Amino acid sequence: MYMYLPIALTSVNYLVVMGLGLGVGLLSGLFGVGGGFLMTPLLMMIGIPPTIAAATDANQIVAASASGTISHWRLGNVDFKMGLYLLIGGFAGGAAGVQVIKILRASGGADFLIKMTYVVMLGLVGSFMFVESLNAMHKSKKAPAAAAPTAAPKQKKGGFFAALPMQTYFEKSGVTHSALVPLFLGTFVGVLAAIMGVGGGFLMVPVMIYMLRMPMHVVVGTSLFQILFTCIEVTYLQAYSNHTVDFMLALLLLIGSVFGAQIGTVLGRKLHGDQLKILLSIIVLAVTVKIVLELVMEPSILLSYAGGH
Amino acid sequence: MKRTLMNSPRYLAVAAFVLLGLAILPVPAAQALTCSVTPDNIPITFTYHGAQLSITGQSASTDDLVVTITSEPVDTALKYKEKVGGLVWMKKGSLEFKDAPRVYLLHSTADLSRILDAAELNKNLLGFDALRGHIRIEDSAGNPADGKWFDEYLKFKKQENVYDMQEGTVVRTHGEAGNTYKVDVAWPYQAPPGIYTVDVLAVRDGKVVDRASTHLEVKSTGMVAALSKMAFDQAGLYGIMAVVIALLAGLAVGAIFKKGGGSH
Structure with a gap:
């Protein structure tokens, strides 16, 4: 039942760890989020030091997102072109974010500001998504029976986005954007993700739905494709420079998560785009509430190892 | 006649021999303190989940005993949380805990406060109160930090099972094998690999009168080590x-x- 982890230097119940992997993998396959936001604190709860929890989780997400990407790709749900632009933006944003955080940390008291901004943003995104998908579900109920499709809302003609140069058609998503738009949005999420120390799936998914106007199912597949590459980079860098990847822990997690991702994908196919959105918005709101509670309530122990979120 | 015999060189030699013998032979009341730990080597494999240690030895019948297992003292940096803006709890900075053992397990025959006075406890670093006086806590600027952080440190270490005090758990038996003692210690899997020191202190009339020690090695092996x-x-x-x-x-x-x- 127990396995000793060579880098974390602690012993864990492997059934519990595989169960965690299964649960978080399911969320990945369903919503296209990495789930680091949930996994890292859960690992810390079972005694894994924060820096090792975060780095090892990235390693696990490589497996879960590879598993999810391949099944979504088979369903025709991965927009590689869009994913690539977002990825390039994300890499640039990640590098910039690391610099930004250095400046912010030096100025002191910035942690407070960053956390509050993030909470407000998550709260707004979650609420907006919740209300929007609730309205859409009401509309589709009133509409004639067979009117199921909830593909992307029609892109507005004109406006700022349309005036930008380098307009290009994204076939899988069925949208036309300037290449600069996904590049810029990728950078934006990358900066925030680096500052918060998270993968950014919770922000990237709403950005793709509402700003890039992509259909929900394509959003999930494309997000996973993008997360896969981000996490490969993070895993390698953490292993190389910080020695914080516990391979055995990652192995236990990924045994659960690769299956979870498959189940999530299958489950996602049975659900409507709006149903997926409303579920995701509930999770985003729950995460927001959790962070607020963590911030407001006095922790039982005021000391901790460095690292983590 | 009698007088002659007592003055004879033969008598003197016998008397000297008897006296010498008395000096060499062990006196039951002052039995030498010994200490051994089984096992003294704990291999860490994938299935490792802590170990059960047995610490045994011989001691004088009336002495109280204190058994400690500790590691070399190290400096540990930990992040601390404080309330910011009167509303939210956040990591504010880090504190350095200097000269603190990674592991501190203590067992004894009786309550420490009953068998030793504070000065003797501090001198021998016995008990959490002695550690409080010993471990220096500094903020990142090198200023000494508030004493409340020792309580938090203790809570943190106790939660990890690496700091523990159990008074009255050392059992003494007086039998044919002499006066022996024994204590069973649950070794926490959270303790990192390394070499640990097992000390046994004999206490008489409020003072530490004797000490014996041995080592315990915890080491990764096989695939874990690789x-x-x-x-x-x-x-x-x-x-x-x-x-x-x-x-x-x-x-x-x-x-x-x-x-x-x-x-x-």
Whole structure:
């Protein structure tokens, strides 16, 4: 039942760890989020030091997102072109974010500001998504029976986005954007993700739905494709420079998560785009509430190892 | 006649021999203190989940005993949380805990406060109160920090099971084998690999009168040792291995599910 982890230097119940992997993998396959936001604190709860929890989780997400990407790709749900632009933006944003955080940390008291901004943003995104998908579900109920499709809302003609140069058609998503738009949005999420120390799936998914106007199912597949590459980079860098990847822990997690991702994908196919959105918005709101509670309530122990979120 | 005999060189020699013998032979009341730990070597394998230690030895019948297991003192940096803006709890900075053992387990025959006075406890670093006086806590600017942080440190270490005090758990028996003592210690799996010191102190009339010690080695072996060595010595290769195996696992399971049906 127990396995000793060579880098974390602690012993864990492997059934519990595989169960965690299964649960978080399911969320990945369903919503296209990495789930680091949930996994890292859960690992810390079972005694894994924060820096090792975060780095090892990235390693696990490589497996879960590879598993999810391949099944979504088979369903025709991965927009590689869009994913690539977002990825390039994300890499640039990640590098910039690391610099930004250095400046912010030096100025002191910035942690407070960053956390509050993030909470407000998550709260707004979650609420907006919740209300929007609730309205859409009401509309589709009133509409004639067979009117199921909830593909992307029609892109507005004109406006700022349309005036930008380098307009290009994204076939899988069925949208036309300037290449600069996904590049810029990728950078934006990358900066925030680096500052918060998270993968950014919770922000990237709403950005793709509402700003890039992509259909929900394509959003999930494309997000996973993008997360896969981000996490490969993070895993390698953490292993190389910080020695914080516990391979055995990652192995236990990924045994659960690769299956979870498959189940999530299958489950996602049975659900409507709006149903997926409303579920995701509930999770985003729950995460927001959790962070607020963590911030407001006095922790039982005021000391901790460095690292983590 | 009698007088002659007592003055004879033969008598003197016998008397000297008897006196010498008395000096060499052990006196039961002052039995030498010994200490041994079984096992004295704990291998860490994948199935390791802590160990059960037995510390035994001989001691004088009336002495109280204090058994400690500690590591070399180290400086540990920990992040601390404080209330910011009167509303939210956040990590504010780090505190350095200087000269603090990673592991501190103490067992004794009776309550420490009953058998030793504070000065003697502090001198021998026995009990959490003695540690409070010994461990220096500094903020990142090198200023001494508030004493409340020792309480938090203790809470943190106790939660990890690496700091523990159990008074009255050392059992003495007086039998044919002499006066022996024994204590069973649950060794926490959270304690990192390393060499630990087991000390036994004999206490009489409020003073430490004797001391014996031995060592305990906790060491990674086999694949556990190989993996942790690779993670540090061949970090690049380790990183690539971690990524490739995760990728293969993800793709393989993706492929299996395809074969199992579920095409659209």
